[in-house]
Amino acid sequence: MATKIDQIGYNNRDELINEIGLRLADGMVDVELDRDHYDVAINKAIAKYRQLSSGSVEEAVIFIQTQAGVTKYTLPDEVIEKTRERYVAAYEQLTGQKFD
DSSP states (O other): OOOOOGGGTOSSHHHHHHHHHHHTTBTTBOOOOOHHHHHHHHHHHHHHHHHHHHTOOOOOOOOOOOOTTOOOOOOOHHHHHHHHHHHHHHHHHHHSSOOO
C-alpha cells in the first residue's frame, strides 16, 4: 500500500522505511521486521499526526479602536458567531458527539 508522504520530506514510503531501518541500526544488528511491520508503524504515526494536527491552533486578528476611559468593548455579532462555529466544530470533531 503505497502512500505519498513527500509532505514530510520523503518521496515515497520506501525511503521512509529505509530511514527507519537505519535508525534501528539495521545492518549493524539483526532487525527482524518485514514490510507489514513498517507499514503498521508508519500508518499509526500518520494517523496520530493527523489526529494531533486536527486540533491545531487557528488564529484570526481583528482590530478594535480603543478609547480613553473605556474598559469594556463588545465584539461584533459576526465575530462572536464565527468563533462559536469554530469551537462547536472542534468539539464535535474531537469528541465525535454533537454539540447541543
